[in-house]
Amino acid sequence: MTQRFLSHADLGALVAELVAAHTRVIAPVRAKDDARQLDYLPIRALADAALGVALPRRSLKEFFLPPTEVLLSYRQTKEGVEIKEVPTQAQPQVILCASPCDAAALEVVDKVMNWEYRDELWFGRREATTIVSLLCSIMDSSCFCSAIGLGPDSSRGSDVLLTPVEGGYRAQVITPKGEALLKDYGSAELSAAAEAGAEAAQLAARARVANNAPAIPAEFSAWLAENFDHPIWKTMALRCNGCGACAGVCPTCHCFDIVDEHESSEQGVRRRNWDSCQMAKFTLHASGHNPRQSQSERFRQRIQHKFSVYPRRFDEILCTGCGRCSRICPGGMNLPEILGELMALAKSEPEKSEGSGQ
Amino acid sequence: MKELQELAAKLLTDGAVQVVIGYEEGPRGVRPAFITDPAQAGRLVFDARCVQNLATYLNPRRKHIVQLGKSAVVVKGCDARAIAGLIRERQIARESVVVIAVRCGGVLQRPAENAALNSETISVRCAGCDVREPKLYDYLLGELPPEPPVNAARSEQIAKLEKMTPAERRNFWNEEFSRCIRCYACREACPMCFCVQCMADKAEPQWIDPSPTLESNRAWQMMRVLHQAGRCVDCLECERACPENISLGLFSRYIADAVEKRFEYKACDDPAVAPPLGVFSTEDGEEFIR
Numbered sequence: 192m193t194q195r196f197l198s199h200a201d202l203g204a205l206v207a208e209l210v211a212a213h214t215r216v217i218a219p220v221r222a223k224d225d226a227r228q229l230d231y232l233p234i235r236a237l238a239d240a241a242l243g244v245a246l247p248r249r250s251l252k253e254f255f256l257p258p259t260e261v262l263l264s265y266r267q268t269k270e271g272v273e274i275k276e277v278p279t280q281a282q283p284q285v286i287l288c289a290s291p292c293d294a295a296a297l298e299v300v301d302k303v304m305n306w307e308y309r310d311e312l313w314f315g316r317r318e319a320t321t322i323v324s325l326l327c328s329i330m331d332s333s334c335f336c337s338a339i340g341l342g343p344d345s346s347r348g349s350d351v352l353l354t355p356v357e358g359g360y361r362a363q364v365i366t367p368k369g370e371a372l373l374k375d376y377g378s379a380e381l382s383a384a385a386e387a388g389a390e391a392a393q394l395a396a397r398a399r400v401a402n403n404a405p406a407i408p409a410e411f412s413a414w415l416a417e418n419f420d421h422p423i424w425k426t427m428a429l430r431c432n433g434c435g436a437c438a439g440v441c442p443t444c445h446c447f448d449i450v451d452e453h454e455s456s457e458q459g460v461r462r463r464n465w466d467s468c469q470m471a472k473f474t475l476h477a478s479g480h481n482p483r484q485s486q487s488e489r490f491r492q493r494i495q496h497k498f499s500v501y502p503r504r505f506d507e508i509l510c511t512g513c514g515r516c517s518r519i520c521p522g523g524m525n526l527p528e529i530l531g532e533l534m535a536l537a538k539s540e541p542e543k544s545e546g547s548g549q
Numbered sequence: 550m551k552e553l554q555e556l557a558a559k560l561l562t563d564g565a566v567q568v569v570i571g572y573e574e575g576p577r578g579v580r581p582a583f584i585t586d587p588a589q590a591g592r593l594v595f596d597a598r599c600v601q602n603l604a605t606y607l608n609p610r611r612k613h614i615v616q617l618g619k620s621a622v623v624v625k626g627c628d629a630r631a632i633a634g635l636i637r638e639r640q641i642a643r644e645s646v647v648v649i650a651v652r653c654g655g656v657l658q659r660p661a662e663n664a665a666l667n668s669e670t671i672s673v674r675c676a677g678c679d680v681r682e683p684k685l686y687d688y689l690l691g692e693l694p695p696e697p698p699v700n701a702a703r704s705e706q707i708a709k710l711e712k713m714t715p716a717e718r719r720n721f722w723n724e725e726f727s728r729c730i731r732c733y734a735c736r737e738a739c740p741m742c743f744c745v746q747c748m749a750d751k752a753e754p755q756w757i758d759p760s761p762t763l764e765s766n767r768a769w770q771m772m773r774v775l776h777q778a779g780r781c782v783d784c785l786e787c788e789r790a791c792p793e794n795i796s797l798g799l800f801s802r803y804i805a806d807a808v809e810k811r812f813e814y815k816a817c818d819d820p821a822v823a824p825p826l827g828v829f830s831t832e833d834g835e836e837f838i839r
Contacts, residue, residue, distance in 0.1 A: 258730040430581040434734035485612040521790040523580025
């Protein structure tokens, strides 16, 4: 890892050059429908971006796994069925001033996207994207990245991590992609004052989120698996109304549905669309049977998949502690609070529960 | 507040109900509370942050609530309209729920806000409210607070929409619906969406393409709002749940106004009033149905 100093002007020049070269640059900007909220959107100049204001409402997920995308088109001809797959190569894009939790989420989801099948559309976009993150200074009471083992200064998933210092940024270059992006910008000289300033900013940021939730212990995933039938699940999610808004805004929820849509009797497209385990239809069998009958079971699935199934399979928690689910939830479900309750239970009842069954 | 807490404790102690659904202080403002132990009744609160329509939890498809037993539910007048709707449409029986109504002086837009009520912070749904003192209740609590301020944002928006040409109006709604990701949070949060199988979830026949394209989003949102015509209670839970902040409440209100004009009907908290699209009348304005 190397370090550079980037002035504000350097960063502005980088954006200008990328935009001139028709590279899509995405950054947090003020939402069109609500000036208090931010969205990650394409920018034309650095001045379009709103930095250090708030965590954007949605994560970076949609730039890698769009809410809907065509996988292939098909056409019935006299000779048979003609199938055209979509190209997996993506246009280059740069994500500027991403939140470190959102950058980390992509690396977490990479694991499932390269599990039994390599998702070429996902990785096509991953490879074409350079991610420049910015030290997070915008956390609120729903943030708990440090409990997951990340932090406001985590460089995970980033090609470059910026830390604000007097007059500009300390740029930590994490990957060759980051190196290539910044090689003509700023200087390799980082003053001792800038170095000290960056370290102080890191410590201050970590302190602001450290007490929001206790760290999740390694044995938590096994406890969850053993306590699948614990009676707590029946009462834990009473206020959850099953709307699934949490999954939409979650940076790591990646489930999708594949459907064929006919444009006429001869042709159509195959699409994949975001889906959510909070919906009854998600597990509805063709027979009419649904193994997850009630919202209690669907909410349990959300927790089990993120904090037990995924960790046991990929050695990763499927959550970054970004807090978006708690902010959006119309029922007032709060993930740090729920994890706190479950971890307390794991401590007081470490053994496998007898359970009440389902 | 004390009156509410004591009543909840008494209902639970007497075994009149097994759960009291009310509001409590949560990590992000006020949120729904499910009190099953009379000793916990002290958690209940009621103030201008009590935005949520708790009648949504009475919806019979919420099996995880049904299993708790008989409920008492804390409602504002606007929420009582949803209970009346569920009774009117034979989803619940009147005697299956104990209605604890609270006289209301208006609510904020979000339960996590903690601002004084004024013409900008108050919910648009409180403008012109005629149910501040509900008529559907088993217990009616509190004093009637003074007339709340009026947030005219929505009526101004409706006036603006009405002045638009059809093409402009189409563009406005296209812009809104293009953002829809078809997560169906609006439907799931709605107290009046109780279909066992939503038309949007039907695969054979597939009435509406499931992919979030503008065309199918428009079809979905139009279908939803038309199924809500004369049924929507204007609680705005759909809009609050929408992760894309689509003006769903504006859309529903637009249709509700049309129903009021054509059928002289407004969603009310009297379950005995017949639904406008569910009655036969020889006086009907349409010839084909007489």
